[in-house]
Amino acid sequence: xxxxxxxxxxxxxxxxxxxxxxxxxxxxxxxxxxxxxxxxxxxxxxxxxxxxxxxxxxxxxxxxxxxxxxxxxxxxxxxxxxxxxxxxxxxxxxxxxxxxxxxxxxxxxxxxxxxxxxxxxxxxxxxxxxxxxxxxxxxxxxxxxxxxxxxxxxxxxxxxxxxxxxxxxxxxxxxxxxxxxxxxxxxxxxxxxxxxxxxxxxxxxxxxxxxxxxxxxxxxxxxxxxxxxxxxxxxxxxxxxxxxxxxxxxxxxxxxxxxxxxxxxxxxxxxxxxxxxxxxxxxxxxxxxxxxxxxxxxxxxxxxxxxxxx
Numbered sequence: 001x002x003x004x005x006x007x008x009x010x011x012x013x014x015x016x017x018x019x020x021x022x023x024x025x026x027x028x029x030x031x032x033x034x035x036x037x038x039x040x041x042x043x044x045x046x047x048x049x050x051x052x053x054x055x056x057x058x059x060x061x062x063x064x065x066x067x068x069x070x071x072x073x074x075x076x077x078x079x080x081x082x083x084x085x086x087x088x089x090x091x092x093x094x095x096x097x098x099x100x101x102x103x104x105x106x107x108x109x110x111x112x113x114x115x116x117x118x119x120x121x122x123x124x125x126x127x128x129x130x131x132x133x134x135x136x137x138x139x140x141x142x143x144x145x146x147x148x149x150x151x152x153x154x155x156x157x158x159x160x161x162x163x164x165x166x167x168x169x170x171x172x173x174x175x176x177x178x179x180x181x182x183x184x185x186x187x188x189x190x191x192x193x194x195x196x197x198x199x200x201x202x203x204x205x206x207x208x209x210x211x212x213x214x215x216x217x218x219x220x221x222x223x224x225x226x227x228x229x230x231x232x233x234x235x236x237x238x239x240x241x242x243x244x245x246x247x248x249x250x251x252x253x254x255x256x257x258x259x260x261x262x263x264x265x266x267x268x269x270x271x272x273x274x275x276x277x278x279x280x281x282x283x284x285x286x287x288x289x290x291x292x293x294x295x296x297x298x299x300x301x302x303x304x305x306x307x308x309x310x
Contacts, residue, residue, distance in 0.1 A: 002039075003040075003043065005036065006036045006037070006039055006040040006043070007040065007069055007072065007073075008026075008073070009022065009026065009028070009033055009036040009037065009040075010036075010037060010040055010048060010062075010065075010066070010069070011066060011069050011070075011073060012025055012026055012138065013033065013037060013049065013056060014049075014056075014058050014062070014063075014066045015136070015138060017055045017056065017057075018055045018056060019033045019034055019037070019051075019056060020033075025095075025124075025138065027124075037049060044065070046059075046061045046062075046065075047059050047061070047062070048061065048062035048065060049062055089120065089280075090118050090120065090121055090279075090280035090281040090283075090284040091118075091120035091121060091280075091281065092120075092121060092122070092279070092281050093121075093122045093124060094121050094122065094123050094124065094140050094141070094281045094282070094285055095124045095126065095138060095139045095140045095141075096123060096124070096125050096126070096139070096140065096141050096142070096143070096285065097125075097126045097127070097128065097132045097134070097137075097139050097141075097142045097143075098125070098126075098127055098142065098143040098144075099127070099128070099129050099143075099144070099145055099224065100127050100128065100129050100223055100224055100225055101129075101224040101225050101228070101244055102143060102145060102244075102268075103125065103127035103143075104127065104225070105244075106293060106296050106297065107125070107143060107289075107293065108125060108127075110288075110292050110293070110296065111123055111125065113292070114284075114285065114288050114292075117284075117288070118281070118284050121281050121284065121285075126139070129192060129222055129223060129224055130222065131144075131146070134153065134271065134272070134273055135273055140272060140273075140279070140281070140282050140285075141270060141271065141272040141282055141285050141286060141289075142270070142271045142272070143158075143268070143269070143270055143271075143289060143293065144268070144269055144271055145161055145241065145266055145267070145268045145269075146266060146267075153271045153272065153273060153274065154271065154272050154273070154274050154278075155269050155270075155271050156269060156270045156271075156286050156290055157267055157268070157269045157290075158268045158269055158270060158289065158290050158293050158294050159267075159268050159293075159294045159297065159298075160265040160266070160267055160268070161241045161242065161243060161265055161266050161267070161268050161297070162241070162242040162262075162265050163239060163240065163241050163242065163263045163264075163265060163266060164239075164240065164242050164245070164256050164259070164262075164263070164306075165184075165202075165237055165238070165239055165240075165256065165257045165258050165263070166231065166237070166238060166240060166245055166248075166249065166254040166255060166256050166257060167231060167234075167236065167237040167238065167254065167255060167257060168231060168232055168233065168234040168253065168254060168255070169252070169255055170234035171188075171231075171234040171235065171236060171237070172255060172257070174234070175187060175188070177257055178237070178257055178258055179258075180206070180258075180261070181204040181206055181211060181213055181258065181261050182213070184202065184213055184215050184237065184258075185213065185214075185215065185216075187215075187217075187236065187237050188217040188218055188219065188235060188236030188237065189202070189215035189216060189217040189236055189237050189238075189239075190217055190219050190220070190227045190230050190231055190235065190236040190237065190238040190239075191215070191216075191217060191219070191220035191221075191227075192220070192221065192222065192224055192227060192239075193220040193221070193222060200214065200215060200216070200220075201213065201214055201215070202215050202239055202263065203263065203264065204258060204261040204262070204263055205261055205262055205263070205264075206261050210264070217236050218236075219235055219236060224240075224244075227240075228240065228244065228245070231254060232248065232253055232254065237257060239263065241266070242301060242304075242306075243297045243300045243301055246300045246301055246304050247300065249304065250303075250304060256306060259306060268293070268297075270285075270286045270289045270290060272286065
């Protein structure tokens with residue numbers, strides 16, 4: 001088992017490009033990671049990595065060993081999944097990623113219940129509004145609220161999320177309420193901006209057609225919660241999933257705008273890499289997320305009547 005663990009560490013170091021990054025992913029200190037690599041090199045009798053102060057690179061023998069280890073890791077994962085499924089006992093470390101807002105306010109509060117149900121699964125939650133590459137980052141599952149490109153990932157839809165534009169009454173009192181989509185071009189629009197983000201173009205429906213608008217504003221961030229805080233502070237108009245702002249709309253802290261020009265809903269889904277046999281821990285999480293997240297988000301919308309606000 002020590003040899004297998006050392007191989008796991010080596011594979012993660014090559015994938016992450018540094019001892020410290022691999023240690024963070026595996027919850028090991030850099031010193032432990034370094035010791036495991038040295039032990040593996042001593043066992044094989046070859047140097048596997050070139051080390052610098054900033055990163056590591058595999059040697060020629062190290063790269064060949066890494067490539068060969070892919071089959072070993074795949075076979076080990078398959079064997080572990082067979083045993084876990086046969087015993088109906090999901091276990092192991094589960095690495096999950098989700099958007100910041102959804103992760104903080106919806107998913108994270110549900111994780112203790114998941115852990116109670118599956119005590120032998122160790123959950124590592126990584127929250128980011130950036131789209132993380134599941135394969136390169138060794139992520140087991142992702143909860144995403146986005147238009148998903150075609151890929152090799154398995155997608156299980158949780159629900160469609162309605163989206164709206166909203167602003168604080170103080171902002172609308174000071175700057176006026178937009179009456180048609182083009183009016184947004186003269187407003188402060190709060191933008192979620194990072195490489196690959198499409199939120200600087202808002203697509204609203206008008207007379208059965210959709211028109212993307214190149215909106216702009218003085219405030220943008222790569223954290224959706226920051227945009228919400230700015231909207232509540234009267235700094236501009238935000239595009240938000242309805243579940244995220246429902247409470248603020250009920251309380252009058254935010255007011256929907258352009259409800260007659262709706263945005264397309266966005267699918268909320270659980271994604272995970274396609275594998276020969278789905279690990280029991282991933283299936284358990286996907287089943288849990290589909291049921292519990294949908295119920296949680298639906299509860300935030302109960303009793304909210306947007307038609308009455310038109």
